[in-house]
Amino acid sequence: MQRLAIAPSQFQNQQIILTAEQQHYLSRVLRLRDGDRFIAMDGLGHWWLAKLEGNQAQILEPILQPNTELPVAITLMAALPKGNGFDEVVRYSTEVGVVAIVPLVSDRTLLNPSSGKLERWRRIATEAAEQSERQIVPTILDPVPFATALSLAKDKNYICVARGDSPHLRDCLQNKDFAGSGDSPNPQSPIPNPQHPSIAIATGPEGGWTAAEIENAIASGFQPVSLGRRILRAVTAPLVALSLVAAAFEDEKIVG
Structure with missing residues:
Protein backbone atom coordinates (compact mmCIF):
# COMPACT_ATOMS: atom_id res chain seq x y z
CA MET A 1 0.00 0.00 0.00
CA GLN A 2 1.25 3.48 -0.88
CA ARG A 3 2.68 5.67 1.90
CA LEU A 4 2.58 9.41 2.38
CA ALA A 5 4.44 11.47 4.99
CA ILE A 6 2.16 14.02 6.67
CA ALA A 7 3.18 16.90 8.94
CA PRO A 8 1.55 16.66 12.40
CA SER A 9 -0.07 20.07 11.82
CA GLN A 10 -2.10 18.59 8.94
CA PHE A 11 -4.13 16.34 11.26
CA GLN A 12 -7.46 17.94 12.22
CA ASN A 13 -10.40 16.07 13.79
CA GLN A 14 -9.70 12.67 12.19
CA GLN A 15 -9.04 14.40 8.87
CA ILE A 16 -5.81 15.08 7.02
CA ILE A 17 -5.65 18.41 5.20
CA LEU A 18 -3.60 17.64 2.10
CA THR A 19 -1.29 20.18 0.48
CA ALA A 20 -1.58 20.88 -3.25
CA GLU A 21 1.65 18.97 -3.81
CA GLN A 22 0.32 15.95 -1.88
CA GLN A 23 -2.97 16.04 -3.78
CA HIS A 24 -1.05 16.03 -7.06
CA TYR A 25 1.16 13.16 -5.88
CA LEU A 26 -1.76 11.00 -4.77
CA SER A 27 -4.01 11.63 -7.77
CA ARG A 28 -1.58 12.20 -10.64
CA VAL A 29 1.47 10.17 -9.68
CA LEU A 30 -0.06 7.31 -7.68
CA ARG A 31 -3.36 7.46 -9.61
CA LEU A 32 -5.49 7.17 -6.48
CA ARG A 33 -9.17 8.11 -6.64
CA ASP A 34 -11.64 9.19 -3.98
CA GLY A 35 -12.25 6.25 -1.68
CA ASP A 36 -8.84 4.68 -2.29
CA ARG A 37 -6.76 3.96 0.79
CA PHE A 38 -3.17 4.75 1.64
CA ILE A 39 -0.91 4.82 4.70
CA ALA A 40 -0.28 8.19 6.33
CA MET A 41 2.88 8.53 8.43
CA ASP A 42 3.79 11.49 10.62
CA GLY A 43 7.54 10.90 10.50
CA LEU A 44 7.60 10.40 14.28
CA GLY A 45 6.82 6.69 14.33
CA HIS A 46 3.02 6.69 13.88
CA TRP A 47 1.11 5.28 10.90
CA TRP A 48 -2.59 5.41 10.02
CA LEU A 49 -4.80 3.87 7.39
CA ALA A 50 -6.41 6.76 5.51
CA LYS A 51 -9.02 7.15 2.76
CA LEU A 52 -8.74 9.81 0.08
CA GLU A 53 -11.63 12.30 -0.04
CA GLY A 54 -10.94 15.12 -2.47
CA ASN A 55 -8.44 17.56 -1.01
CA GLN A 56 -8.57 15.75 2.33
CA ALA A 57 -8.19 12.24 3.68
CA GLN A 58 -10.14 10.52 6.42
CA ILE A 59 -8.21 8.68 9.11
CA LEU A 60 -9.72 5.21 9.42
CA GLU A 61 -7.55 3.53 12.05
CA PRO A 62 -4.00 3.44 13.44
CA ILE A 63 -1.67 0.81 12.05
CA LEU A 64 0.78 -1.17 14.14
CA GLN A 65 3.84 -1.87 12.03
CA PRO A 66 6.96 -3.93 12.75
CA ASN A 67 9.79 -1.76 14.01
CA THR A 68 11.97 -0.87 11.04
CA GLU A 69 14.38 1.38 12.94
CA LEU A 70 17.90 0.53 14.05
CA PRO A 71 18.59 0.07 17.78
CA VAL A 72 21.10 2.94 17.57
Missing part, protein backbone atom coordinates in the same frame (compact mmCIF):
# COMPACT_ATOMS: atom_id res chain seq x y z
CA ALA A 73 20.37 6.54 16.60
CA ILE A 74 22.84 7.58 13.89
CA THR A 75 23.67 11.20 13.16
CA LEU A 76 25.53 11.69 9.88
CA MET A 77 27.77 14.75 9.71
CA ALA A 78 28.73 14.95 6.04
CA ALA A 79 30.82 17.64 4.36
CA LEU A 80 28.96 19.07 1.39
CA PRO A 81 30.23 17.72 -1.94
CA LYS A 82 30.16 19.79 -5.10
CA GLY A 83 27.20 19.80 -7.47
CA ASN A 84 24.08 17.88 -6.48
CA GLY A 85 25.98 15.08 -4.76
CA PHE A 86 24.37 15.76 -1.40
CA ASP A 87 21.02 14.69 -2.88
CA GLU A 88 22.42 11.16 -3.08
CA VAL A 89 23.85 11.38 0.43
CA VAL A 90 20.45 12.34 1.84
CA ARG A 91 18.53 9.71 -0.10
CA TYR A 92 20.76 6.74 0.63
CA SER A 93 21.53 7.61 4.25
CA THR A 94 17.79 7.89 4.91
CA GLU A 95 17.26 4.44 3.43
CA VAL A 96 20.07 2.98 5.55
CA GLY A 97 18.60 4.39 8.77
CA VAL A 98 19.99 7.73 10.01
CA VAL A 99 17.90 9.85 12.37
CA ALA A 100 19.64 13.15 11.62
CA ILE A 101 21.82 14.64 8.89
CA VAL A 102 24.11 17.61 9.48
CA PRO A 103 25.42 19.23 6.25
CA LEU A 104 28.94 20.43 7.01
CA VAL A 105 30.84 23.40 5.67
CA SER A 106 34.47 22.34 6.09
CA ASP A 107 37.69 24.13 5.23
CA ARG A 108 37.71 22.49 1.78
CA THR A 109 33.99 22.61 1.04
CA LEU A 110 33.33 24.03 -2.43
CA LEU A 111 29.53 24.30 -2.27
CA ASN A 112 27.66 27.27 -0.81
CA PRO A 113 24.09 25.93 -0.63
CA SER A 114 21.01 28.12 -0.97
CA SER A 115 17.88 27.87 1.18
CA GLY A 116 16.23 26.08 -1.72
CA LYS A 117 18.76 23.27 -1.39
CA LEU A 118 17.75 22.63 2.22
CA GLU A 119 14.08 22.41 1.25
CA ARG A 120 14.99 19.98 -1.54
CA TRP A 121 17.03 17.77 0.82
CA ARG A 122 14.16 17.58 3.28
CA ARG A 123 11.79 16.60 0.49
CA ILE A 124 14.20 13.89 -0.67
CA ALA A 125 14.47 12.56 2.90
CA THR A 126 10.68 12.39 3.14
CA GLU A 127 10.40 10.51 -0.16
CA ALA A 128 13.17 8.09 0.83
CA ALA A 129 11.54 7.44 4.22
CA GLU A 130 8.24 6.65 2.50
CA GLN A 131 9.91 4.31 0.00
CA SER A 132 11.98 2.43 2.58
CA GLU A 133 9.10 2.13 5.09
CA ARG A 134 10.94 4.07 7.76
CA GLN A 135 8.95 4.93 10.86
CA ILE A 136 10.60 8.33 11.12
CA VAL A 137 11.78 10.98 8.69
CA PRO A 138 15.35 12.08 9.47
CA THR A 139 15.93 15.61 10.71
CA ILE A 140 18.08 17.66 8.32
CA LEU A 141 19.75 20.65 9.91
CA ASP A 142 20.83 23.88 8.28
CA PRO A 143 24.42 23.67 6.99
CA VAL A 144 26.89 24.51 9.76
CA PRO A 145 30.67 24.92 10.04
CA PHE A 146 32.41 21.73 11.10
CA ALA A 147 33.61 23.37 14.32
CA THR A 148 29.98 24.06 15.27
CA ALA A 149 28.90 20.50 14.50
CA LEU A 150 31.48 19.11 16.91
CA SER A 151 29.33 20.37 19.78
CA LEU A 152 26.64 17.87 18.72
CA ALA A 153 28.77 14.91 19.83
CA LYS A 154 26.85 11.73 20.69
CA ASP A 155 27.58 8.62 22.82
CA LYS A 156 30.09 7.34 20.26
CA ASN A 157 31.73 9.67 17.73
CA TYR A 158 33.80 8.73 14.69
CA ILE A 159 35.52 10.84 12.05
CA CYS A 160 36.36 8.99 8.85
CA VAL A 161 39.85 9.73 7.53
CA ALA A 162 41.33 8.61 4.21
CA ARG A 163 44.97 8.10 5.17
CA GLY A 164 46.98 7.06 8.19
CA ASP A 165 46.92 4.08 10.48
CA SER A 166 43.50 4.62 12.08
CA PRO A 167 41.56 1.45 12.98
CA HIS A 168 38.83 0.32 10.62
CA LEU A 169 35.33 1.47 11.59
CA ARG A 170 34.17 -2.14 11.36
CA ASP A 171 36.60 -3.17 14.09
CA CYS A 172 35.60 -0.27 16.34
CA LEU A 173 31.97 -1.29 16.04
CA GLN A 174 32.73 -4.79 17.32
CA ASN A 175 32.55 -3.34 20.84
CA LYS A 176 28.86 -2.65 21.31
CA ASP A 177 29.18 -1.62 24.95
CA PHE A 178 27.10 1.51 25.24
CA ALA A 179 27.00 1.57 29.01
CA GLY A 180 25.55 4.82 30.22
CA SER A 181 24.08 5.46 26.78
CA GLY A 182 21.05 7.44 25.87
CA ASP A 183 21.64 11.13 25.54
CA SER A 184 20.58 13.30 28.43
CA PRO A 185 18.25 16.05 27.21
CA ASN A 186 20.14 18.91 25.62
CA PRO A 187 17.87 21.90 24.96
CA GLN A 188 20.64 23.54 22.92
CA SER A 189 20.74 20.73 20.37
CA PRO A 190 18.53 20.95 17.26
CA ILE A 191 18.66 17.15 16.96
CA PRO A 192 15.89 15.32 18.85
CA ASN A 193 17.26 13.35 21.80
CA PRO A 194 16.93 9.68 20.84
CA GLN A 195 15.68 6.91 23.09
CA HIS A 196 18.44 4.63 21.79
CA PRO A 197 22.21 4.90 22.20
CA SER A 198 23.61 7.33 19.65
CA ILE A 199 26.46 7.40 17.15
CA ALA A 200 27.84 10.34 15.16
CA ILE A 201 29.69 9.65 11.91
CA ALA A 202 31.62 12.50 10.26
CA THR A 203 32.72 12.20 6.62
CA GLY A 204 34.86 14.71 4.78
CA PRO A 205 34.81 16.75 1.56
CA GLU A 206 36.65 16.36 -1.73
CA GLY A 207 40.30 16.61 -0.78
CA GLY A 208 39.70 15.28 2.72
CA TRP A 209 39.83 16.92 6.13
CA THR A 210 42.59 19.34 7.03
CA ALA A 211 44.98 18.33 9.81
CA ALA A 212 43.50 21.04 12.03
CA GLU A 213 39.96 19.70 11.53
CA ILE A 214 41.02 16.20 12.53
CA GLU A 215 42.83 17.52 15.59
CA ASN A 216 39.78 19.55 16.65
CA ALA A 217 37.53 16.52 16.19
CA ILE A 218 39.79 14.35 18.34
CA ALA A 219 39.82 17.04 21.02
CA SER A 220 36.00 16.98 20.94
CA GLY A 221 35.85 13.23 21.53
CA PHE A 222 35.80 11.89 17.97
CA GLN A 223 37.79 8.76 17.17
CA PRO A 224 39.56 8.69 13.77
CA VAL A 225 38.60 5.61 11.77
CA SER A 226 39.35 4.18 8.35
CA LEU A 227 36.85 2.92 5.78
CA GLY A 228 39.45 0.80 4.01
CA ARG A 229 42.52 1.18 1.80
CA ARG A 230 40.71 2.79 -1.11
CA ILE A 231 40.01 6.52 -1.43
CA LEU A 232 36.24 7.05 -1.50
CA ARG A 233 34.32 9.93 -3.04
CA ALA A 234 32.61 12.40 -0.72
CA VAL A 235 29.23 10.94 -1.71
CA THR A 236 30.38 7.32 -1.32
CA ALA A 237 32.03 7.50 2.10
CA PRO A 238 28.79 8.24 4.02
CA LEU A 239 27.03 5.23 2.49
CA VAL A 240 29.96 2.89 3.26
CA ALA A 241 30.21 4.11 6.86
CA LEU A 242 26.47 3.93 7.50
CA SER A 243 26.24 0.47 5.95
CA LEU A 244 28.90 -0.76 8.38
CA VAL A 245 26.96 0.65 11.33
CA ALA A 246 23.66 -0.81 10.10
CA ALA A 247 25.24 -4.23 9.53
CA ALA A 248 26.78 -4.20 13.01
CA PHE A 249 23.62 -3.25 14.87
CA GLU A 250 20.65 -4.35 12.74
CA ASP A 251 19.70 -7.34 14.88
CA GLU A 252 21.40 -6.34 18.11
CA LYS A 253 19.79 -5.65 21.46
CA ILE A 254 22.02 -3.14 23.20
CA VAL A 255 22.37 -3.45 26.94
CA GLY A 256 23.23 -0.17 28.64
Whole structure:
Protein backbone atom coordinates (compact mmCIF):
# COMPACT_ATOMS: atom_id res chain seq x y z
CA MET A 1 0.00 0.00 0.00
CA GLN A 2 1.25 3.48 -0.88
CA ARG A 3 2.68 5.67 1.90
CA LEU A 4 2.58 9.41 2.38
CA ALA A 5 4.44 11.47 4.99
CA ILE A 6 2.16 14.02 6.67
CA ALA A 7 3.18 16.90 8.94
CA PRO A 8 1.55 16.66 12.40
CA SER A 9 -0.07 20.07 11.82
CA GLN A 10 -2.10 18.59 8.94
CA PHE A 11 -4.13 16.34 11.26
CA GLN A 12 -7.46 17.94 12.22
CA ASN A 13 -10.40 16.07 13.79
CA GLN A 14 -9.70 12.67 12.19
CA GLN A 15 -9.04 14.40 8.87
CA ILE A 16 -5.81 15.08 7.02
CA ILE A 17 -5.65 18.41 5.20
CA LEU A 18 -3.60 17.64 2.10
CA THR A 19 -1.29 20.18 0.48
CA ALA A 20 -1.58 20.88 -3.25
CA GLU A 21 1.65 18.97 -3.81
CA GLN A 22 0.32 15.95 -1.88
CA GLN A 23 -2.97 16.04 -3.78
CA HIS A 24 -1.05 16.03 -7.06
CA TYR A 25 1.16 13.16 -5.88
CA LEU A 26 -1.76 11.00 -4.77
CA SER A 27 -4.01 11.63 -7.77
CA ARG A 28 -1.58 12.20 -10.64
CA VAL A 29 1.47 10.17 -9.68
CA LEU A 30 -0.06 7.31 -7.68
CA ARG A 31 -3.36 7.46 -9.61
CA LEU A 32 -5.49 7.17 -6.48
CA ARG A 33 -9.17 8.11 -6.64
CA ASP A 34 -11.64 9.19 -3.98
CA GLY A 35 -12.25 6.25 -1.68
CA ASP A 36 -8.84 4.68 -2.29
CA ARG A 37 -6.76 3.96 0.79
CA PHE A 38 -3.17 4.75 1.64
CA ILE A 39 -0.91 4.82 4.70
CA ALA A 40 -0.28 8.19 6.33
CA MET A 41 2.88 8.53 8.43
CA ASP A 42 3.79 11.49 10.62
CA GLY A 43 7.54 10.90 10.50
CA LEU A 44 7.60 10.40 14.28
CA GLY A 45 6.82 6.69 14.33
CA HIS A 46 3.02 6.69 13.88
CA TRP A 47 1.11 5.28 10.90
CA TRP A 48 -2.59 5.41 10.02
CA LEU A 49 -4.80 3.87 7.39
CA ALA A 50 -6.41 6.76 5.51
CA LYS A 51 -9.02 7.15 2.76
CA LEU A 52 -8.74 9.81 0.08
CA GLU A 53 -11.63 12.30 -0.04
CA GLY A 54 -10.94 15.12 -2.47
CA ASN A 55 -8.44 17.56 -1.01
CA GLN A 56 -8.57 15.75 2.33
CA ALA A 57 -8.19 12.24 3.68
CA GLN A 58 -10.14 10.52 6.42
CA ILE A 59 -8.21 8.68 9.11
CA LEU A 60 -9.72 5.21 9.42
CA GLU A 61 -7.55 3.53 12.05
CA PRO A 62 -4.00 3.44 13.44
CA ILE A 63 -1.67 0.81 12.05
CA LEU A 64 0.78 -1.17 14.14
CA GLN A 65 3.84 -1.87 12.03
CA PRO A 66 6.96 -3.93 12.75
CA ASN A 67 9.79 -1.76 14.01
CA THR A 68 11.97 -0.87 11.04
CA GLU A 69 14.38 1.38 12.94
CA LEU A 70 17.90 0.53 14.05
CA PRO A 71 18.59 0.07 17.78
CA VAL A 72 21.10 2.94 17.57
CA ALA A 73 20.37 6.54 16.60
CA ILE A 74 22.84 7.58 13.89
CA THR A 75 23.67 11.20 13.16
CA LEU A 76 25.53 11.69 9.88
CA MET A 77 27.77 14.75 9.71
CA ALA A 78 28.73 14.95 6.04
CA ALA A 79 30.82 17.64 4.36
CA LEU A 80 28.96 19.07 1.39
CA PRO A 81 30.23 17.72 -1.94
CA LYS A 82 30.16 19.79 -5.10
CA GLY A 83 27.20 19.80 -7.47
CA ASN A 84 24.08 17.88 -6.48
CA GLY A 85 25.98 15.08 -4.76
CA PHE A 86 24.37 15.76 -1.40
CA ASP A 87 21.02 14.69 -2.88
CA GLU A 88 22.42 11.16 -3.08
CA VAL A 89 23.85 11.38 0.43
CA VAL A 90 20.45 12.34 1.84
CA ARG A 91 18.53 9.71 -0.10
CA TYR A 92 20.76 6.74 0.63
CA SER A 93 21.53 7.61 4.25
CA THR A 94 17.79 7.89 4.91
CA GLU A 95 17.26 4.44 3.43
CA VAL A 96 20.07 2.98 5.55
CA GLY A 97 18.60 4.39 8.77
CA VAL A 98 19.99 7.73 10.01
CA VAL A 99 17.90 9.85 12.37
CA ALA A 100 19.64 13.15 11.62
CA ILE A 101 21.82 14.64 8.89
CA VAL A 102 24.11 17.61 9.48
CA PRO A 103 25.42 19.23 6.25
CA LEU A 104 28.94 20.43 7.01
CA VAL A 105 30.84 23.40 5.67
CA SER A 106 34.47 22.34 6.09
CA ASP A 107 37.69 24.13 5.23
CA ARG A 108 37.71 22.49 1.78
CA THR A 109 33.99 22.61 1.04
CA LEU A 110 33.33 24.03 -2.43
CA LEU A 111 29.53 24.30 -2.27
CA ASN A 112 27.66 27.27 -0.81
CA PRO A 113 24.09 25.93 -0.63
CA SER A 114 21.01 28.12 -0.97
CA SER A 115 17.88 27.87 1.18
CA GLY A 116 16.23 26.08 -1.72
CA LYS A 117 18.76 23.27 -1.39
CA LEU A 118 17.75 22.63 2.22
CA GLU A 119 14.08 22.41 1.25
CA ARG A 120 14.99 19.98 -1.54
CA TRP A 121 17.03 17.77 0.82
CA ARG A 122 14.16 17.58 3.28
CA ARG A 123 11.79 16.60 0.49
CA ILE A 124 14.20 13.89 -0.67
CA ALA A 125 14.47 12.56 2.90
CA THR A 126 10.68 12.39 3.14
CA GLU A 127 10.40 10.51 -0.16
CA ALA A 128 13.17 8.09 0.83
CA ALA A 129 11.54 7.44 4.22
CA GLU A 130 8.24 6.65 2.50
CA GLN A 131 9.91 4.31 0.00
CA SER A 132 11.98 2.43 2.58
CA GLU A 133 9.10 2.13 5.09
CA ARG A 134 10.94 4.07 7.76
CA GLN A 135 8.95 4.93 10.86
CA ILE A 136 10.60 8.33 11.12
CA VAL A 137 11.78 10.98 8.69
CA PRO A 138 15.35 12.08 9.47
CA THR A 139 15.93 15.61 10.71
CA ILE A 140 18.08 17.66 8.32
CA LEU A 141 19.75 20.65 9.91
CA ASP A 142 20.83 23.88 8.28
CA PRO A 143 24.42 23.67 6.99
CA VAL A 144 26.89 24.51 9.76
CA PRO A 145 30.67 24.92 10.04
CA PHE A 146 32.41 21.73 11.10
CA ALA A 147 33.61 23.37 14.32
CA THR A 148 29.98 24.06 15.27
CA ALA A 149 28.90 20.50 14.50
CA LEU A 150 31.48 19.11 16.91
CA SER A 151 29.33 20.37 19.78
CA LEU A 152 26.64 17.87 18.72
CA ALA A 153 28.77 14.91 19.83
CA LYS A 154 26.85 11.73 20.69
CA ASP A 155 27.58 8.62 22.82
CA LYS A 156 30.09 7.34 20.26
CA ASN A 157 31.73 9.67 17.73
CA TYR A 158 33.80 8.73 14.69
CA ILE A 159 35.52 10.84 12.05
CA CYS A 160 36.36 8.99 8.85
CA VAL A 161 39.85 9.73 7.53
CA ALA A 162 41.33 8.61 4.21
CA ARG A 163 44.97 8.10 5.17
CA GLY A 164 46.98 7.06 8.19
CA ASP A 165 46.92 4.08 10.48
CA SER A 166 43.50 4.62 12.08
CA PRO A 167 41.56 1.45 12.98
CA HIS A 168 38.83 0.32 10.62
CA LEU A 169 35.33 1.47 11.59
CA ARG A 170 34.17 -2.14 11.36
CA ASP A 171 36.60 -3.17 14.09
CA CYS A 172 35.60 -0.27 16.34
CA LEU A 173 31.97 -1.29 16.04
CA GLN A 174 32.73 -4.79 17.32
CA ASN A 175 32.55 -3.34 20.84
CA LYS A 176 28.86 -2.65 21.31
CA ASP A 177 29.18 -1.62 24.95
CA PHE A 178 27.10 1.51 25.24
CA ALA A 179 27.00 1.57 29.01
CA GLY A 180 25.55 4.82 30.22
CA SER A 181 24.08 5.46 26.78
CA GLY A 182 21.05 7.44 25.87
CA ASP A 183 21.64 11.13 25.54
CA SER A 184 20.58 13.30 28.43
CA PRO A 185 18.25 16.05 27.21
CA ASN A 186 20.14 18.91 25.62
CA PRO A 187 17.87 21.90 24.96
CA GLN A 188 20.64 23.54 22.92
CA SER A 189 20.74 20.73 20.37
CA PRO A 190 18.53 20.95 17.26
CA ILE A 191 18.66 17.15 16.96
CA PRO A 192 15.89 15.32 18.85
CA ASN A 193 17.26 13.35 21.80
CA PRO A 194 16.93 9.68 20.84
CA GLN A 195 15.68 6.91 23.09
CA HIS A 196 18.44 4.63 21.79
CA PRO A 197 22.21 4.90 22.20
CA SER A 198 23.61 7.33 19.65
CA ILE A 199 26.46 7.40 17.15
CA ALA A 200 27.84 10.34 15.16
CA ILE A 201 29.69 9.65 11.91
CA ALA A 202 31.62 12.50 10.26
CA THR A 203 32.72 12.20 6.62
CA GLY A 204 34.86 14.71 4.78
CA PRO A 205 34.81 16.75 1.56
CA GLU A 206 36.65 16.36 -1.73
CA GLY A 207 40.30 16.61 -0.78
CA GLY A 208 39.70 15.28 2.72
CA TRP A 209 39.83 16.92 6.13
CA THR A 210 42.59 19.34 7.03
CA ALA A 211 44.98 18.33 9.81
CA ALA A 212 43.50 21.04 12.03
CA GLU A 213 39.96 19.70 11.53
CA ILE A 214 41.02 16.20 12.53
CA GLU A 215 42.83 17.52 15.59
CA ASN A 216 39.78 19.55 16.65
CA ALA A 217 37.53 16.52 16.19
CA ILE A 218 39.79 14.35 18.34
CA ALA A 219 39.82 17.04 21.02
CA SER A 220 36.00 16.98 20.94
CA GLY A 221 35.85 13.23 21.53
CA PHE A 222 35.80 11.89 17.97
CA GLN A 223 37.79 8.76 17.17
CA PRO A 224 39.56 8.69 13.77
CA VAL A 225 38.60 5.61 11.77
CA SER A 226 39.35 4.18 8.35
CA LEU A 227 36.85 2.92 5.78
CA GLY A 228 39.45 0.80 4.01
CA ARG A 229 42.52 1.18 1.80
CA ARG A 230 40.71 2.79 -1.11
CA ILE A 231 40.01 6.52 -1.43
CA LEU A 232 36.24 7.05 -1.50
CA ARG A 233 34.32 9.93 -3.04
CA ALA A 234 32.61 12.40 -0.72
CA VAL A 235 29.23 10.94 -1.71
CA THR A 236 30.38 7.32 -1.32
CA ALA A 237 32.03 7.50 2.10
CA PRO A 238 28.79 8.24 4.02
CA LEU A 239 27.03 5.23 2.49
CA VAL A 240 29.96 2.89 3.26
CA ALA A 241 30.21 4.11 6.86
CA LEU A 242 26.47 3.93 7.50
CA SER A 243 26.24 0.47 5.95
CA LEU A 244 28.90 -0.76 8.38
CA VAL A 245 26.96 0.65 11.33
CA ALA A 246 23.66 -0.81 10.10
CA ALA A 247 25.24 -4.23 9.53
CA ALA A 248 26.78 -4.20 13.01
CA PHE A 249 23.62 -3.25 14.87
CA GLU A 250 20.65 -4.35 12.74
CA ASP A 251 19.70 -7.34 14.88
CA GLU A 252 21.40 -6.34 18.11
CA LYS A 253 19.79 -5.65 21.46
CA ILE A 254 22.02 -3.14 23.20
CA VAL A 255 22.37 -3.45 26.94
CA GLY A 256 23.23 -0.17 28.64
